[in-house]
Amino acid sequence: MAVELMKGNVALAEAAIRAGVEAYFGYPITPQTELLEHMAKRMPELGRAFVQAESEVAAINMVYGAACTGARAMTSSSSPGISLMQEGFSYIAGSEVPCVVVDIMRGGPGLGNIQPSQSDYFQVTRSAGHGDYHAIVLAPASVQEAIDLMVEAFDLADEYRHLVFVVADGLIGQMMEPAELPAMKPIRRPRGDWALTGADGREKNIITSLELNAPDLEELNNRLQAKLAHIREHEQRSTEMLTGDARLIVVGYGTSGRIAETAVKQARREGMKVGLFRPISLWPFPEKRLSALADQVGAFLVVEMNAGQMLDDVRLAAGGQVPVTFYGRTGGMVPMPEEIYDEIVTQYNKLTTSAV
Amino acid sequence: MHEEIIFAGFGGQGVLFAGQLLAYCALAEEKHVTWIPSYGPEMRGGTANCTVVVSDEAIGSPVSQHPSIAVVFNNPSLEKYEEPVKPGGLLVVNESLTVAPPTRTDIEIVRLPATALASELGDTRMTNMILFGALLARRPLVQVATVEEILIEKLGARKAHLQEANLRALARGLELGVAQHA
Incomplete structure (x- = not known):
């Protein structure tokens, strides 16, 4: 083919x-x-x-x-x-x-x-x-x-x-x-x-x-x-990128996950330890892998083209171990990589500050 | 190489086709590429635009807030897309259907009366190929030979009679794009 x-x-x-x-x-x-x-x-x-x-x-x-x-x-x-x-x-x-x-x-x-x-x-x-x-x-x-x-x-x-x-x-x-x-x-x-x-x-x-x-x-x-x-x-399915040493992991699926990939790469170029977790099966939600990642990161940032829906599943998987924050656009607006990058910087800086 | 290109104009000016042509050429040269049209109800008789990302690497975001290149076919598109072009980027303007020249000084600008030139070549519908040629003159995203080959393939047998005129329009755009650069 x-x-x-x-x-x-x-x-x-x-x-x-x-x-x-x-x-x-x-x-x-x-x-x-x-x-x-x-x-x-x-x-x-x-x-x-x-x-x-x-x-x-x-x-x-x-x-x-x-x-x-x-x-x-x-x-x-x-x-x-x-x-x-x-x-x-x-x-x-x-x-x-x-x-x-x-x-x-x-x-x-x-x-x-x-x-x-x-x-x-x-x-x-x-x-x-x-x-x-x-x-x-x-x-x-x-x-x-x-x-x-x-x-x-x-x-x-x-x-x-x-x-x-x-x-x-x-x-x-x-x-x-x-x-x-x-x-x-x-x-x-x-x-x-x-x-x-x-x-x-x-x-x-x-x-x-x-x-x-x-x-x-x-x-x-x-x-x-x-x-x-x-x-x-x-049947839980997911993919991830640059999560190994990540302190902040962005979680997004479909289009928002893909746009977030560009923002995550930009953050890496700026020296921030940021990774991406992209659920492929939304049900069953890939909670096993995400729970394991919750043990090693400082925070999750959920990105969706809605007001925060998968956010609930990420919170459940994180089990209160780490903060889970959210960035979303609604009404048919698509988040641009720059917006997600800015949000990554904001959340990443919080982690750095709290670590001091 | 990683370029984010917006083609924008009226429906019927061949804006979406220009973007698709670039996408097909990029694929033929085994580059990574995405093509997204604006598909809102505004397409019916209104503005049309598409975003093409061409890259040597796998493409994350297929959307762009600050494209590295904008090719604008009419005045509303110039008003909308001059500002977001990345500093150091390229703006290709159809002078025939825009009012005032662009004002940015931190980007490369190519202005050519593409619709008038297309008309001289016999059909205003070739505006898109003239602008496409000018774009290639400044940013060799794909080889001209690839464009010619794909253009002929996409026009197909049914539009074979338009081959020569389209190739001439492409060449005219290339020529003027180079001339303005000198």
């Missing part, structure tokens, strides 16, 4: 195709519409299903239906559309069927605007719908990582029969960057033995999130929670 200049949204779509997605259902919304457009063109070419649904509510329920048959199914949207899909997410999680959802986040709340944002962190990492569960959430910081995580998302969804989000923002969705696509995977066969494939010659399978009997529903919840505990133990 060759390195090509690709737009994030198109790369996500083509990566899903290469990963063997059999059915895409969606409804257009900026800043992710190029993803849907690419699917509209490519899926029929390949004899796979593409449906532009009448609404986001319809789209997610179509995904639910396709996923019940054991097909690799997905949808994509942006923040307000993701809100509309929440009931479907919950049914999918409750029914334990695999599917992948892309959220290209934009400024909120409400209709907000179409500029880049990370304002859906709480929404996607806490439960993404009503009920008591977490979805797996992956957050790429480049077009290449978007491709890689898209493929991985389908594998994780299948492995755990669970809902997996790939979340980015308008900036990654619209950005063009050199990246390499994987080879086309064959469509997965056979379907899982749990799937609705026609009960001829076997016991019928029932897929539902309805359980009216409380003890039975509790047992179902226990099983779901045991699965989530396993995911939490085994």
